[in-house]
Amino acid sequence: MAEPSTRTVERALQLLGSVCDAGSLTLADAARGTELSASTALRLLRTLESSGFVRKDQDGAYRPGLRIVQLGAQALRHESIISLAEPALERIVDATGESAYLNVQAHHGPGGGHGLYIAMREGTHSVRHSSWVGRTVPLEGSASGAVLTGKTPAAGYVVVDRGVESDVTAIAAPIAVATHAPDGRITGTRVIAALSVVAPSYRIDAEKIKAIGELVAAEAHNVLTADQQENQP
Amino acid sequence: MAEPSTRTVERALQLLGSVCDAGSLTLADAARGTELSASTALRLLRTLESSGFVRKDQDGAYRPGLRIVQLGAQALRHESIISLAEPALERIVDATGESAYLNVQAHHGPGGGHGLYIAMREGTHSVRHSSWVGRTVPLEGSASGAVLTGKTPAAGYVVVDRGVESDVTAIAAPIAVATHAPDGRITGTRVIAALSVVAPSYRIDAEKIKAIGELVAAEAHNVLTADQQENQP
């Protein structure tokens, strides 16, 4: 059973994704973007609309609907990893003044893996890196991406200077859980999230990088050690 | 054309909603909750899963997926009304110390209308009302609900003491846009959102209510007056 999924639903979800990615999309554009016939796209968008997942603005263009906002916010609240990591984010910002983030590996869409920001805390410097929850970054070439794909070196943290974004240096460390065999033996660890700091490159030197790296690694390690509850990536 | 929507997609979205509402749902429960046969629910959930909208945790239960988080966060960012209203929320909190919210009317689901929190700012008092973005409240019996359904009295704000929530008093005022006829004449106003303050009832008296009400009404009125751009409910 390779693909026992329902084509109609897949198409509708694809359409929904397109609308949310674009922010605002006309029917013809949506149809082109998903390679659907106009009539099919119209029918599916109408269904999405009647459920509140998209809406039409006064120009007739489709936009993300409030249902998406609601479900997304609900889903975020249920992510236990976020509440566990928030104190760490706060401590990191307090100690460094730089913006701190929590990333997980996003669903494997086409075009390679991506990381997803699911929590953040802005730095206190007036010049600071600023991203947002819901943003995705390629795993390839980013510090958090390296960490999420298990490429953390022995030092315990990854540094990427001017990787996917220019002028900034990212420092990331893994939050990992132990994996168990059916009989209970520990078989290894699996990275479920990355804690990272992103700072303007001009502001930090090798010494600062080392200090931040060790801090982030220590905080990342402590996120799950104190209170080991149910948590999934 | 009463309902030219696709049943399959409707069912899938319903399933998605169930999973997000419950936070965690077993296949059998999801099937029961949506009155679908187990095989159909399984097929649809698999499709949702392969698109990242839901995921299975290690117990085999379905949970909201990261795609939902991502799209929801994206959608929130595109809500221009939020960025326009945020300064107002901040000023209200600074002036009153109480939590301030921005609500819109959620998609009309079954069971009457609901309001949806799309932005908030927590108060500064140690005892304060605290809700969250994504939460819904019934329009019936709430201050913001009255405002959103156009029932704002001449005073410009609505006060509800111990309405849907006990021990708190809610004060809400409408953010409205002018509606135009095709020829450009103004035909009336339409409420697109509500600005509200929710405070513990014991802390505020008639005098304070009046002060807050006038402040909220003034701020709500100013949200769209200074900078009139594209904005839809």
Place this chain on the structure above:
DNA sequence: GACTGCGTTTCACTTATTGAAACGCGAATT
């Protein structure tokens, strides 16, 4: 006035969805 592109509706084709039934499994019950 001809043309282009959009949103929309219609309709015959047939594909893709459907749900009952059956299966294996583990847990709770006898």
Place this chain on the structure above:
DNA sequence: AATTCGCGTTTCAATAAGTGAAACGCAGTC
């Protein structure tokens, strides 16, 4: 141990449901 129960899963024939080409009206544009 044997039994029952409910869950997740697979299979499969019936047909309900989704599909897309075509045609339409409409607004701009050339």
